[in-house]
Amino acid sequence: MTKQKLVMVGNGMAGCRTLEELLKLEPDLYEITVFGAEPHPNYNRILLSPVLAGEMSLPDIVLNDHDWYRDNAITLHAGKTVTKIDRKAQRVFAADGTVADYDRLLLATGSSPFILPVPGKDLPGVIAYRDIADTEAMIAAAQAHRHAVVIGAGLLGLEAANGLRLRGMDVTVVHLAEWIMERQLDRSAADLLKQSLEAKGLKFLLGKQTAELVAGPENEGGRVAAIRFKDGEIIPAELVVMAVGIRPNTTLAESAGIHTVRGVVVNDTLQTYDPKIYAVGECAAHRGTAYGLVAPLFEQAKVCANHLAQFGIGRYTGSVTSTKLKVTGIDVFSAGNFTGDETTEEIVLSDPAGGVYKKLVIRGETLVGAVLYGDTADGAWYFQLLRDQQNIGEIRDHLMFGAAHAGSIGDVGHAGQSQAATMADSAEVCGCNGVCKGTIVKAIKEKGLFTVDEVRRHTKASSSCGSCTGLVEQILASTVGGAYQPVESRDKAVCGCTEHSHGEVRAAIRDQHLLSIPQVMQALGWTTPNGCAACRPALNYYLISSWPHEAHDDPQSRFINERAHANIQKDGTFSVVPRMWGGLTTPKELRAIADVAEKYQVPTVKMTGGARIDLLGIKKTDLPKVWADLGQAGMVSGHAYGKSIRTVKTCVGAEHCRFGTQLAMSMGVKLEKMLFGMWSPHKVKLAVSGCPRNCAEAGIKDVGVIGVDSGYELYVAGNGGIKTEVAQFFCKVTSDEEVLEYAAAFLQLYREQGFYLERTCHYVARVGLDAIKKIVVDDAPRRRELYERLLFALQNYEDPWNAAVQKPALRREFETLEILEI
């Protein structure tokens, strides 16, 4: 079968990203031809600023080298400008006569700098700042000339001015408006910024309108020599850089009769009015907006690629953007609607002497804009709140003080490291994998990384416990600037195998009564034949929790711990934690444990943080034997390995304690027996204390129960792990039966609504405690239904250890084959 032909016009960042995404999905669908007016392979345009500033060199910023085009069988016509599209014949023509036929055409022509229509605009020495040629011209001018004038004090202009200044030129920035970066900053922040830039040696002329560029003597080449303003003032200028805005490149599209309005008009699938022609990047106008930052363009690329691959999934619905000035040593960040209007309120922190200015713009109970100057460490966090439209009602008081103060106590392992930008390169960011800041920054720059996922893959930072994810995001944001775009967390795809979010997958399994992993993958158009190690366990959980006793548990989709019912150790042995209901044990059990430890030469026996005993270092082949021996003494799996019920810690309670108001041990045992065998999105831990002294630490458990004289107080969504979260008060009940019913109903709701690997604290933060209370506390019939659904799911649960001991077929997992000849 002959392949379809895809032609791309414009070999820049948005276009090439689209091709990369397309190749990931359908590497063999198209024969691809690319035309690029520039004589280079695709490079990272945003890094032209560090190149100009002398911080990087041109070879560093290539994103797709010639090998990439060759390896993917892409024909690259570098240095050829397409001048005509014949839509009837489905053919494009380049200026040099090259012709290419297409079945699908992708326009990614970017934009062109706007050149002020003043006399002298065509003189030698008058340039814009857009591509490698401009950058090279600036570097050359800095060696030969002294006076540079940059017209326009937006992001681009300031970065150009800074670079030229660092290369030794005398630089004046001319700006029409009253303050600099007026489209990104308000006046207070802009004034602070101007002062810092002046301290770096830049000069500013504000409120000035350019009238004419004046040529120098003919015998010196007629190069520009000065600039004259409307008010008559003249200053010297041997280099003039125009950075007054960009215009989408639509000439080609227009000449072919494609509908354009300030950009090539596209729909939510990035298709133009001609269904065979797509457009992405700065040249495209989506819902009236043409974006000028790469983050939204990459989102467009992803959607467009999906449609080019004929998957037809996903729509681009527009982006909220943020910007960051890439001038080393100066931190400016802005996002969203930072000017505000009559429907918004502002929280402002202004410390001109300390060089810090922050403004947060709030509408109702959501953050809609932010401007940060001087201290931008929380930029990524604000941006995430903004994109997620998270309800900030409860944290409003602390909002200004940043993520570190927003209602949580600890983020262990990262003490004192909240300011990514000011961290030393040698500072450790990821404590699990030993990755320091310098390594991350280097990878981001050299490999052209734009997302936390990519950083994770290339450096391993934040790939283990994840507690440094926020820090990695900050480093990413401060390194790539406005190119950083956090994903809306609730819409995040489950993994690279699908476009669908956890919520969508859950809903499909429920609504379409899907019962197996292959069914789900088929129904939702998974892009890989049998998923990956991230989605398979998630799907398995969603299936068995949605359809208990109907959907089959698939051991091959479970992490080894859950398949072997024990925790794998670094040396490949396993640890065994028998259940001790409520933390109680007996001489008989202890004797059995002691016997097992001797019989199987268990190297380590230890008390766990969950108040029971761990036998560490057992060979996999011995596991069924160990279980059989423990089973003789009546002991069952403690599920210390599972996304499941773990422990119910108890204190001695009214059984023995002089302060005890309730029978904590007996309550704890009842809870643990009820929940035995409960699989959940993540692990679940409970505790019961007999009085408010709370010796069982119920305040940091998924469900905490505290006995009081009149009954019990219930707390939910605590967490004592990576980020300590104090459990929140849920309700008060009077009887043991009510404790069981309320706890079960809450946990069942979490089981039904939680996303895989979401602990209760994250689940509750996502859906809101009030919404959960409405169902579990206020609505008795629904509470009862949830309770019964959980009991139904747990019916006839068989201890997995005993099952493996009894059934030869299950035991096979633990037996090895043998061969002597190798």
Added chain:
Amino acid sequence: MSDWKKLCQLDDIPRQGSRVVASASGDIALFRTDDDEVFAVHDQCPHKGGPLSQGILTGRVVTCPLHGWKIALENGEAVAPDAGCARTFSVKRVGDDVWIAT
């Protein structure tokens, strides 16, 4: 020329799963893919020696249970950006029997 030895029946290995083969030169991980292909690699991850046999198998790639490296079964190579290689062994299916080259 290698000598082929019969190792086990195909059904001794769970589909999309593995078995450990204890051999004189160390453990070997024997895999069976979703479409009943068989592969064998040295049961030691090139990263820090994790037992690959205990990983989750997807397509022809196993994810190491310890730190999540992905290893391609055809050649034992770690999937980029990780780099490293686990030794592979020749195995084949003849009917329902699985053979290994010694």
